[in-house]
Amino acid sequence: MSDKSITNQDNQTLSQDDVKTCENCHAQVHGMYCSQCGQSVESTLRYFWSVILHLLDDIFSFDSRANRTLIPLLFKPAFLTNEYIAGRRVHYVPPLRLYLFISIVFFLTLKFIAVDESLGAFNVGDSVSSAVKVEQHLSGLQEKKATAAPDEQVRIDNDIKKFSQYQEDLTKQKSLAIKGLTDKLVQLEFEKLREKEQFSQEKQENLDNIIESITLFKNGDKKDLTPDKLTFGNNEDGSLSFDFLTPENNKKLNDFAQLLSQKAKKAFNEDPTPLIKEAIEKLPQLLFILLPLFAALLKLMFIFSKRLYLEHLTVALHSHSFIFLAILIVELIGFAQHYAADYTILKDITEFLEIAIVFWIPIYLFIMQKRVYKQGYFFTTVKYAFIGVTYMIMIVITGTIAFIWGLAST
Numbered sequence: 001m002s003d004k005s006i007t008n009q010d011n012q013t014l015s016q017d018d019v020k021t022c023e024n025c026h027a028q029v030h031g032m033y034c035s036q037c038g039q040s041v042e043s044t045l046r047y048f049w050s051v052i053l054h055l056l057d058d059i060f061s062f063d064s065r066a067n068r069t070l071i072p073l074l075f076k077p078a079f080l081t082n083e084y085i086a087g088r089r090v091h092y093v094p095p096l097r098l099y100l101f102i103s104i105v106f107f108l109t110l111k112f113i114a115v116d117e118s119l120g121a122f123n124v125g126d127s128v129s130s131a132v133k134v135e136q137h138l139s140g141l142q143e144k145k146a147t148a149a150p151d152e153q154v155r156i157d158n159d160i161k162k163f164s165q166y167q168e169d170l171t172k173q174k175s176l177a178i179k180g181l182t183d184k185l186v187q188l189e190f191e192k193l194r195e196k197e198q199f200s201q202e203k204q205e206n207l208d209n210i211i212e213s214i215t216l217f218k219n220g221d222k223k224d225l226t227p228d229k230l231t232f233g234n235n236e237d238g239s240l241s242f243d244f245l246t247p248e249n250n251k252k253l254n255d256f257a258q259l260l261s262q263k264a265k266k267a268f269n270e271d272p273t274p275l276i277k278e279a280i281e282k283l284p285q286l287l288f289i290l291l292p293l294f295a296a297l298l299k300l301m302f303i304f305s306k307r308l309y310l311e312h313l314t315v316a317l318h319s320h321s322f323i324f325l326a327i328l329i330v331e332l333i334g335f336a337q338h339y340a341a342d343y344t345i346l347k348d349i350t351e352f353l354e355i356a357i358v359f360w361i362p363i364y365l366f367i368m369q370k371r372v373y374k375q376g377y378f379f380t381t382v383k384y385a386f387i388g389v390t391y392m393i394m395i396v397i398t399g400t401i402a403f404i405w406g407l408a409s410t
Contacts (some may be wrong), residue, residue, distance in 0.1 A: 069093040073322055077364045078371035081318045085311055095317035099291075099324075106324040107284050109331060130186040131170040134163050137190075163189075169214070178217050185210045256408075263407045278406035286398045286405075291316050297390060301383050302373050315372055319365060326364075330357050362388075 020041050021027070022034040029041050069092045072079040080092055093101070138160060145156045166189070169182040188207045192199045240257040241250040291313070298312040337350045369387075370380045 065091060065093050069098060070325070073098070073318065073325060077368035081315055081368070081372050084314055095314050095321070099317045099321045102321045102324045102328075103284055103287070106328045107280060109328055110280055130183045131167060133190065134167045134170065134186060138163050138167065178214055181210050181214050181217070185214070260404065260407045276406075278409045279402045282402040282405045282409075283398070286402055287320070290394060290398055291320065293394065294319075294391060297387060301387060305373055307373075315368070319368065322364060322368075323361060326357050326361050330354055333357075 020029045022029050022037065022039055022041065024039045025034060025037045027034055027036040029035070032042065033040055069080065072092075080095075083089070083092060084095060141156050141160050141163070145153055145160070148156055166182055166186050169178050170186070185207065188203060188210070191203065192207070240254045242253070245253065295309060295313040295316040298315055299307075299309055302312070333350050333354050337347060366380070366384050369384055370377070373380070375383075
């Protein structure tokens with residue numbers, strides 16, 4: 001047998017070994033994917049850790065689709081949208097998958113940062129900063145007490161007792177009113193320590209009034225904090241009814257409105273955490289419904305651009321993905337500021353980054369609209385302003401629905 005025939009026989013054997021059978025349609029597969037149904041020959045059933053490592057590699061590798069998508073999403077307005085519309089899609093995360101991934105991370109992080117059960121209020125609010133200052137001041141008082149004279153120790157003990165009460169009100173007190181008043185009180189107390197003799201009589205009276213208000217709140221003698229304008233009624237007596245409903249249905253509607261009012265009163269005067277949590281949990285569903293409405297608004301405003309609705313939906317998906325990612329970065333920077341409070345340079349840098357990102361959001365969206373729809377600056381500005389105002393109204397309505405839905409669920 002010649003060498004050529006042996007080589008052909010080996011190649012034939014090798015090619016037969018490479019042939020696999022598709023587990024889905026049982027057709028012969030010569031590559032990584034079935035030519036009949038498109039299913040991959042690689043099994044999705046693997047060891048758990050191999051899946052995790054593969055996922056981490058996809059996310060953090062320099063050449064991953066995530067890196068090729070997130071960087072342009074943040075810094076190159078309209079680039080991803082124009083690439084997707086032009087058909088160059090394989091190198092980037094699809095718009096819907098990108099939106100879902102970023103929105104899930106955004107709302108999970110928002111819930112984690114904005115709400116803390118141990119505080120019963122906003123975790124990155126001023127009360128947290130005040131609580132940290134009080135804790136540091138208490139540590140300093142304890143150190144001074146160890147070397148102070150007996151008479152001085154009595155004064156330090158009184159200060160320790162006073163600031164310990166402030167710390168408890170800032171961290172353990174459920175009432176949002178007491179937390180807010182205590183935060184103002186602590187700021188004045190520290191001003192008094194810094195200014196000493198220069199502390200004005202007006203500030204002292206303000207300090208005394210806050211102490212009195214906190215005492216009244218704790219005794220239940222203070223008027224509740226529920227906003228006077230927060231009402232679910234449309235009649236002079238505060239009831240809710242509509243002419244097109246039957247008396248029986250109006251009664252059910254009014255009872256429901258009264259129940260919401262009671263829950264709102266409790267949330268504003270006691271612990272707002274359950275309401276905040278519920279409202280945040282409702283926002284993803286509501287904003288997902290808002291997406292096609294926003295795309296319809298774009299379709300209406302650029303009706304003569306001859307673009308398909310799905311192209312406008314792609315703009316909406318990329319716009320919201322960018323907004324969520326930008327706000328997420330601002331949240332994380334704000335969270336980090338509390339750990340950089342004692343470092344002036346880091347604090348200035350984080351504050352600058354926050355301001356820069358906030359200003360970048362509307363600028364980015366304007367540039368994106370200009371580059372996608374390719375209109376002049378005048379028409380782009382007019383349409384951008386109209387879309388912005390309309391969208392803000394839609395956001396307010398969405399937030400109101402989330403608030404009411406959250407109240408109903410608490």
